[in-house]
Amino acid sequence: MLAVLALAGCAKADNEPGPxxxxxxxxxxxxxxxxxxxxxxxPPELYAPSRTRLPQQDASQTANGN
Incomplete structure (x- = not known):
């Protein structure tokens, strides 16, 4: 019990400088x-690249925001 109390006194206070x-x-x-x-x-499987190909858009549609 005394060892626990002695170790409790060694902890740094919340306002002391840290890392x-x-x-x-x-x-x-x-x-x-x-x-x-x-x-x-x-989960990591959500980060795996998808094998699904998305349809390509015409460059003119992308430039006009459509």
Whole structure:
């Protein structure tokens, strides 16, 4: 129990400087945000190139915004 209390006193405060010029609290928030984004990432098969060919448009249609 004493070891747990001793280690708790070694943690940096949220407003102390951390990596990359941000505070420890900001670094922790950035890490949490990165984990949330990673959890929401779509599966890799959605990134695979499609074998479906789209119909080609006439260049005059593209230039006119049609």
């Amino acid at each position: 990359g010029g941000v505070t420890m609290g900001e670094a922790r928030a950035l890490d949490d945000a990165a984990q949330m984004l990673d959890a929401r990432r779509p």
